[in-house]
Amino acid sequence: MANYAIMRIEKRKLPSVGRINKHHERLKEEYKSNPDIDRGRTGTNYHIIAPSLPYRDAVLARIEQAGARRRKDSVVLQDCFVGGTPDWLKAKSQEEQREYFSHAYQFFEDNFGKENIISAVVHMDEATPHMHLCFVPITAKGRLSSKDIIGGPQGLVKWQDRFYEHMRQRYPDLSRGLPQKQTRRKHVPPYMFKLTAELYKHYDEICQAINSIGAFNNGRKKEEAIALLGRYAPEMTQLKAQVASTDKQIADLERELAYVTEGRATAWQANQNYKQELEEANYKLYQLNREQKRLAEIISRIPPELLAQLTKSEREARKIQERGNDR
Numbered sequence: 001m002a003n004y005a006i007m008r009i010e011k012r013k014l015p016s017v018g019r020i021n022k023h024h025e026r027l028k029e030e031y032k033s034n035p036d037i038d039r040g041r042t043g044t045n046y047h048i049i050a051p052s053l054p055y056r057d058a059v060l061a062r063i064e065q066a067g068a069r070r071r072k073d074s075v076v077l078q079d080c081f082v083g084g085t086p087d088w089l090k091a092k093s094q095e096e097q098r099e100y101f102s103h104a105y106q107f108f109e110d111n112f113g114k115e116n117i118i119s120a121v122v123h124m125d126e127a128t129p130h131m132h133l134c135f136v137p138i139t140a141k142g143r144l145s146s147k148d149i150i151g152g153p154q155g156l157v158k159w160q161d162r163f164y165e166h167m168r169q170r171y172p173d174l175s176r177g178l179p180q181k182q183t184r185r186k187h188v189p190p191y192m193f194k195l196t197a198e199l200y201k202h203y204d205e206i207c208q209a210i211n212s213i214g215a216f217n218n219g220r221k222k223e224e225a226i227a228l229l230g231r232y233a234p235e236m237t238q239l240k241a242q243v244a245s246t247d248k249q250i251a252d253l254e255r256e257l258a259y260v261t262e263g264r265a266t267a268w269q270a271n272q273n274y275k276q277e278l279e280e281a282n283y284k285l286y287q288l289n290r291e292q293k294r295l296a297e298i299i300s301r302i303p304p305e306l307l308a309q310l311t312k313s314e315r316e317a318r319k320i321q322e323r324g325n326d327r
Helices: 014-024 039-044 055-066 086-090 094-112 152-170 190-201 203-211 220-261 272-299 304-326
Strands: 003-013 046-049 075-084 117-123 130-135 174-176
Touching: 003 014, 003 152, 003 174, 014 055, 014 075, 014 130, 046 094, 046 130, 055 075, 055 117, 075 086, 075 094, 094 117, 094 130, 094 152, 152 174, 190 203, 190 220, 190 272, 203 220, 203 272, 220 272, 220 304
Parallel strands: none
Antiparallel strands: 003 075, 046 117, 075 130, 117 130
16 A cells, blocks of 8 residues: 655635634634544644744734735735655654654745744644644745745645655655646545534434424423534534535546546556555545435434524624634
8 A cells, every 4th residue: 555745735814824823723622623633632742843923923923024015815824734644654653753744844944944934733633643834925035925935736736746755755665645636536625524523423412403393392302402403503504515515526536436447547547556545535435425415314304494593693603702712
């Protein structure tokens, strides 16, 4: 089985920086959207570069220090993820894992400048160790420009190639992950798996609540059931929309797998690693799709107007809570 070095870079505008800060630095008390986080292990997380200020303040300070201009819609942060094949990475000792992430960090310092990096934190409290690194996209001439630094989707693929070459110097057994552009398929966002897993944990509880909101049950039990459903209403609304997306993903993967199996693949697609990657992705999607549809079936029993009302109320309540936490 091939072992991959994984690196992704996302663009962030100023309004989202606070949310990124809370996630990366584990500033929230609970993470309903990410059941993989084990708060009992959060103390084992560590920094390669610790932030000297909250991310938003650090970003604005670096932009001012560079004398760069910032528009209202500017990309102000490059949010980077570094990981590896789970079994390969978890087989290493903690010291070897530290060496892996330190070597990965050096790539960002060498290419994007230590002065622009505001944080590099390794999360040990999820299923697989990984690093989140954030830097402000300041050019050598002092301009704030994600486009100049990263260069769009094609530029990102080139940076991923360079990252792989950097990692392979220390770890020659690593393979280059297949670029999304060359595989011709879209990756399923991790939040889809996490959202479904979180709802699925409460499947029996949700079923019981739905049964308790029947027309012949108008007392306290019904009120409690509605309150419970309200807590999960935004996620249930999201899930209903996601089933069609995973249906399409499965169909796309099956077509791609048939294309490879029938011997009509390109050189990139013809290797055994790619076929194995497709089969593994297809299996995971089937599992996700099956759980989604089981959840969607019980969610369909909630009156649509009630679900819409509960979703709106819960989203408003969460916004108020978020604003309170920011103070």
